[in-house]
Every structure is written in C-alpha cells, then in structure tokens.
Amino acid sequence: MGERQRYRLRSRSNREVIRTVDPDAVYVDSETGEELEVVARVLPLAPSPSDLPWAVEHLRLCGCSLEQLTPKDLNDCPHCGRRLPALEG
Numbered sequence: 001m002g003e004r005q006r007y008r009l010r011s012r013s014n015r016e017v018i019r020t021v022d023p024d025a026v027y028v029d030s031e032t033g034e035e036l037e038v039v040a041r042v043l044p045l046a047p048s049p050s051d052l053p054w055a056v057e058h059l060r061l062c063g064c065s066l067e068q069l070t071p072k073d074l075n076d077c078p079h080c081g082r083r084l085p086a087l088e089g
C-alpha cells in the first residue's frame, strides 16, 4: 500500500530523486552532495493502493469498457473493481 506521499526532489544540477520526505529533514544528492528541493508531488496521491509512481511504464489498461489506466501492481481495477488478468512475464 502506498500510505505515504512521495515527492519529486531536484538538485541545482537537475538530478532528480523520488522518495517520501520528512518535513524537518534536509536531503542531499548522494553523488553530488547538493541539497535537494521538493518540486512536485508524485501521483497517485497517498494513500493509494498502488506503490508505483504514476508513469507509463507502470500502467496498463484495465480492459473494461471504461478503458482506464491502472497501476500494474494492483490485482483489481480501482475504477470498475474487476479482477485484472495476470501480467505476462
């Protein structure tokens, strides 16, 4: 379950990290040592049944007439409740 909201953090040299954040913590890029700033919340908004970021490589069509995008780590479509077919591979 994606209970905690994840954020996109960016450094001055435009390196990006996606992670949960603690509002009192300071995050630095592990390679450059630059401080990271929160620039966006990552979809789906928490709490969500999915742990995957809302990105095309993690989505598929649920297969019903609603033709909604559904995270690949779910067993049931969050839009229509139908059981999703098993993924290949």
Ligand SMILES: [Zn+2]
Pocket (backbone or CB within 6 Å): 062, 063, 064, 065, 066, 067, 068, 077, 079, 080, 081, 082
């Ligand atoms: Zn559906």
